[in-house]
Amino acid sequence: MNIRKLRRRKLLFFVSVLLGFFVLVFFVRNLLVSALLAFVGFYLITPLVDLLERRGMPRITSVLVPFVTLTAVFFLATQWLLPSFVSQFGSLKGDLPRYLEKAQRLSVEIEAQAGHFLPPETAARLTAQVEERLLLWAHRIFEGLPNYVSDSLTVLFLAPFLCFFMLLDGRSLVRQLLAIVPNHYFELVMNLQHEISFQMGGFIRARLLESLIVGVLVAAGLMIMDFKYALVLALFAAVLNLIPYVGPVIGALPAYLLAFLGGATSGEFLALTVIYGGAQVIDAALILPILVAKIVNLHPVTVVLSIMIGSQLMGVLGMIISIPVTSALKVTLSALYQHLTQFRDEI
Secondary structure (H helix, E strand, O other): OHHHHHHHHHHHHHHHHHHHHHHHHHHOOOHHHHHHHHHHHHHHHHHHHHHHHHOOOOHHHHHHHHHHHHHHHHHHHHHHHHHHHHHHHHHHHHHHHHHHHHHHHHHHHHHHHHOOOOOHHHHHHHHHHHHHHHHHHHHHHHHOHHHHHHHHHHHHHHHHHHHHHHHHHHHHHHHHHHHOOOHHHHHHHHHHHHHHHHHHHHHHHHHHHHHHHHHHHHHHHHHHOOOOOHHHHHHHHHHHOOOOOHHHHHHHHHHHHHHHHOOOOHHHHHHHHHHHHHHHHHHHHHHHHHHHOOOOOOOHHHHHHHHHHHHHHHHHHHHHHHHHHHHHHHHHHHHHHHHHHHHHHHO
16 A cells, blocks of 8 residues: 555656646746757757767767857858848848838729629728738737847757756756656656657757758749848748648748739749749658658648647647657557556556
8 A cells, every 4th residue: 555655656746747847848938949949959969979978978078069069050150141131131121111012002902803793891801801911910020029039039048058958967867757757657658758759859850951951942042043031031931841731831922922012023933933842842752751751650630730739829839849749649648558558468
């Protein structure tokens, strides 16, 4: 009886620690994004750290060498690209009123044409909704920019700090967590931790490399085309490419919309299609099957449902993290099912 009570208390304490961690991450401002970026950095750098440690380097040196090197590379790349990116973003912000004015004129023309097919009240209501959406979108992006910058600076300092200590003390932290797991579940939790960590590491590295390639291809194509805001649009396409199926479509929409409002020719639209379509063909035919498909084996319906649920709960961020979270849940539920089945057979 005492052993059963001890097991229950140990299990309750373990679950409480996990729940407390998730509550802290979700409810402290900027901590969720910082933690996610720290995990991304952790999984990117861990293979290098393990390699150096196998070569005989102390743990602190094995962490510092790749961490400082990648931080320096990121800093230099930012210094190289940031001025052009800021310039293009400022140009887009300055041109936005002109684009909105053209969009409003276009909506009036559409309302006039729709009046031949729809009741005047319905056509006017649809036009007003389109204009309201455009203005709201512009307000959220540009008027809320100071808040975005403030949050980004906080994340920029917090995420590397968390990542460094995860690399340095991650193993001991995992051992401490495993120490409070009840003996009956120890093997299950240890195997789960190993399998989820292995799968998440491979998935994150593959998806980031995939999005980087797509972003570079789009940026190169738009620059060759001499399209305004090439870097801004390429970054948008790279980030949205992290969302399966719908992400590439949404990532291409701003370029088509700006080209349309800017009076682009049919040849320019064809060039945009070649750029975005070509990047997705390369992604789907070469990158995705080699890097991603073998790592996370989820049914397309499961992927779509996960993205929808993630978007409802956390917006774009939820859509991006929905697939690795779903994959982790799948691994966990599968392992729990096997554990319960084996336990029942033993009884």
